[in-house]
Amino acid sequence: MAKKIVVIPGDGIGKEITDSAVEVLKKADAKFGLGLSYDYYDAGGTAYDKFGTPLPQETIDAAKASDGVLFGAVGGDKWDNVEPTLRPEKAILGLRKHLGLYANLRPVKVSDTLVEYSPLKQEVVKGVDLVIVRELIGGIYFGDRCESEQKDGHERAWDLENYSVPEVERIAKLAFETAKLRRGKVTSVDKSNVLATSRLWRRTVAEVSKGYPDVELDNLYVDNCAMQLALRPTQFDVICTGNLFGDILSDEAAVLGGSIGMMPSASIGECTSLFEPIHGSAPDIAGQGIANPIGTILSAAMLLRYSLHEEAAAKAIEDACDKALADGYRTPDLWKEGFKKANTDLMTEVIVERV
Amino acid sequence: MAKKIVVIPGDGIGKEITDSAVEVLKKADAKFGLGLSYDYYDAGGTAYDKFGTPLPQETIDAAKASDGVLFGAVGGDKWDNVEPTLRPEKAILGLRKHLGLYANLRPVKVSDTLVEYSPLKQEVVKGVDLVIVRELIGGIYFGDRCESEQKDGHERAWDLENYSVPEVERIAKLAFETAKLRRGKVTSVDKSNVLATSRLWRRTVAEVSKGYPDVELDNLYVDNCAMQLALRPTQFDVICTGNLFGDILSDEAAVLGGSIGMMPSASIGECTSLFEPIHGSAPDIAGQGIANPIGTILSAAMLLRYSLHEEAAAKAIEDACDKALADGYRTPDLWKEGFKKANTDLMTEVIVERV
Ligand SMILES: CC(C)[C@H](C(=O)O)[C@@H](O)C(=O)O
Numbered sequence A, B: 001m002a003k004k005i006v007v008i009p010g011d012g013i014g015k016e017i018t019d020s021a022v023e024v025l026k027k028a029d030a031k032f033g034l035g036l037s038y039d040y041y042d043a044g045g046t047a048y049d050k051f052g053t054p055l056p057q058e059t060i061d062a063a064k065a066s067d068g069v070l071f072g073a074v075g076g077d078k079w080d081n082v083e084p085t086l087r088p089e090k091a092i093l094g095l096r097k098h099l100g101l102y103a104n105l106r107p108v109k110v111s112d113t114l115v116e117y118s119p120l121k122q123e124v125v126k127g128v129d130l131v132i133v134r135e136l137i138g139g140i141y142f143g144d145r146c147e148s149e150q151k152d153g154h155e156r157a158w159d160l161e162n163y164s165v166p167e168v169e170r171i172a173k174l175a176f177e178t179a180k181l182r183r184g185k186v187t188s189v190d191k192s193n194v195l196a197t198s199r200l201w202r203r204t205v206a207e208v209s210k211g212y213p214d215v216e217l218d219n220l221y222v223d224n225c226a227m228q229l230a231l232r233p234t235q236f237d238v239i240c241t242g243n244l245f246g247d248i249l250s251d252e253a254a255v256l257g258g259s260i261g262m263m264p265s266a267s268i269g270e271c272t273s274l275f276e277p278i279h280g281s282a283p284d285i286a287g288q289g290i291a292n293p294i295g296t297i298l299s300a301a302m303l304l305r306y307s308l309h310e311e312a313a314a315k316a317i318e319d320a321c322d323k324a325l326a327d328g329y330r331t332p333d334l335w336k337e338g339f340k341k342a343n344t345d346l347m348t349e350v351i352v353e354r355v
């Protein structure tokens, strides 16, 4: 039976990069006999323009019924004045909630080929190999909020940060399971010297850790973690944190590699999972065929690994990307004297050849 | 009339570093005729051990009545098992609230002498000169919270993020005033694509900006800011943000200089202000006379500038620190082959000589 992949290109460069990733998937399919099928759906500003909503019901339904979702990117200045509840970002927040994508995994691996692109010194980032495990459907992102109310004679707004024990248990388990397959270390990040939610987080993670005697658990305050990520990032294996801290720390960590266009992510759910590059929709270069497709291609590899358990095919795609880079191909975002300039199509082609 | 400085050494290396800063202040006083007096009070774990509370009322009263507070550092493993409301950190949080210290200013300037200590590449951090203006007595730090309650059959905890219009106006004004005396650019940081509080923040800052037509206003999401601080930190002049985001971003920014032991901060209030280094109490090296006193000495310089309006004396202290470093003196945290090793006393002495 065909494995159904739902492709949601979204806005801006979303179409170019998902097209590229699908070509690479097709090559992997031909080679490894994966039996993949592809269905395309709209989301984001593009969906808003067509249907008046950034997340049509049929996109949700199709994604739910799929074996994995490949997502491009959403957003753009064009929709800056659309009312808040209909903005493109609502598509991704809505998909997370509707599909129950409770964990976002962001691997950050600094390869020797690319270490020079990092804004950090080579001796600081060489060998970095970490994963951020971010809780994705709880916390202050999905708590109650109030846009405006009167209190003590003044207008104020509020948002509720909150976590329940089962929510923390679920994400902590995933972090410990992830660490077990890696170097066996979890760093849980919170702000328990100030926040009650963080204190519940910390004691729940400590409880869960009892079931993983072979995994070491460290706790770090979020401010200290922001510091340590820039000072000594090689100390980290798995970082486990809540939705808001994870949003900030994973973007900071993404910079370590120096090439945001190449960072993939996986959002894991109970019934299906979603895979997307961490970069945005880059409306300024959309349609020019120069976007770096590697973040999306590596996200497709994660789809094969996590949703379809096709480790060999996933690895083949990752190796093909490494090889294309080692062979000197660079999209314009990374191009320097001495390298071969590749637009999106050429980059795709050289990766497809190497799968 | 004497200008009353209240000195709160706190815990760990707090005594050594405030002693050092007071010696430097005395030299500046002798030279510039400042008329300073010093009174010492306890706070933190030390106060807890003596009085059973991390923040005795007499410390609060004295600080309130002072012309400026010089604070060392609080905390240490020793008090890890003290109940949450009596922990050393409560001293600093309590002082902020009792003294109405609504703004934390953290300058980050990467001097050419020290650029090599940064974990970032020289070409990325050279010339960085920014100030983070963090709101300090509002937001989720001081909102309602709940340590534990039952909801839908599960235990949960929560904290309320919230800002009122006047709170945002006050901090925004300070940020714009600060920018006016600098390069005229404010970057306001929020998460308005998700949080209601951030949307109120953003529109209030935009209102305040109308009164400062010569200052440019940019808005950045906090995740993007965490990225930009590591990618291209020279783009920033004044960063204005809320309490929690400010906590995280200012620690990330502190790393740019590469020498956390040398970073000062000012917490500005309506009646008095407090000045402290950004580093902690470092219990592991306390009492050994090897702590880097420069963060505290530069905080004392900020006290002269902001609380006493003694710009010449403040500048003399800052220049003396620069000169001592340019002359090759380094405390152990920064020492490398080719430099003169200085313990806390020697470092103090060479700075005093140069004031
Ligand atoms: C677009 C935005 C709502 C989203 C988030 O904050 O989660 C993005 O920053 C991300 O990390 O995927």
Ligand SMILES: CC(C)[C@H](C(=O)O)[C@@H](O)C(=O)O
Residues within 6 Å of the ligand: A193, A194, A223, B089, B092, B093, B247
């Ligand atoms: C000690 C802690 C409560 C404090 C804070 O979070 O504000 C510290 O991190 C700081 O930035 O001064």
